[in-house]
Amino acid sequence: MDFRFELSSSGARQLVWKGYVYHKNTSTGRCTYWRCAHAARLKCKATVVMEYGVMVRVKNPYHNHLPMKRLLYGMGKNKKRNLKNQNLFNSYRRVE
Template identity: 35%
Template structure:
C-alpha cells in the first residue's frame, strides 16, 4: 500500500493500481472506497487495519486498474510540494512536471490552468494574514529576501504612528549609484 495526499489534504490509498479514498473507520478498521465510485459506478471497497499496514479485504472493481492515473496523481502531488518549496512561476512548475511525464500521464493530469490555480491556492494558504494596523505588518523570513535569498528589506523604521520601509537589492543600489538622475515615488498615506 502507498499513500498520496489529495488536493484537500486528505489521503488517497494506492493498492494494485487502484486509487481509494477514505470512507469511514471504526475501532479496528479503515474502509476505503474506489475513487471511481461515481465515474464508473464502482462499488469496490478495501478494508485495512488502523495502521494501514494490512489489507483485510478487497472487493472487485467494475473497471481495470489505471497506472497512468496513479502516475498523474503522483505528479499532481509533486507539483503541489514543489509549489511550497520553489518560487518558480506556476506555469514553470506545471511545465517542468509535465515534461517529465509520458503522454498518457499528461492527459490524466487535468488542465494546466487547473494545476496553476491549485498552486496559487496552496501558496495563498502559506501567506501571512493581511495586516490591519502598522504594528501587524511584520516582515520575517522569506518576506525579507529576494527569490534567490538575497537581502531585500534594507530598512524598517518605526516611530509613533510613522513608518518608513525601504526595499532594495545590492544590485539595485549599485544601479542607483551609477545613475545620473533619480525619480522617486512613495506611498505617503495608507489605509492601515
C-alpha cells in the same frame, strides 16, 4: 500486500494499491474502510478494509474499470484551469 499512501491535490490522504486509488470511506475505532476513488462516478464497488493501519482484507477486489493515471483524474483539470486563469496565452486575433 504492498500499498502506499499519497496525498490528493486537495491534501487528503489516499490509499494506492495495485495501481488503483482508494478514498477513505468510513472508520470505526480500529477499522478503516477505503472505497475505490471511482465509486461514485463509475459505480465501482472495490473496497479495502484496514485495521490499525494494516491491510486486513479486500471486501470486493474486482474493479469495473482499468487503473487510471492520477493526472487524468482531477489533477489534470486543476492544472489546466490554473493555466487558463493566469492568462498566459495571447489571442492571435488582431484587434483594430
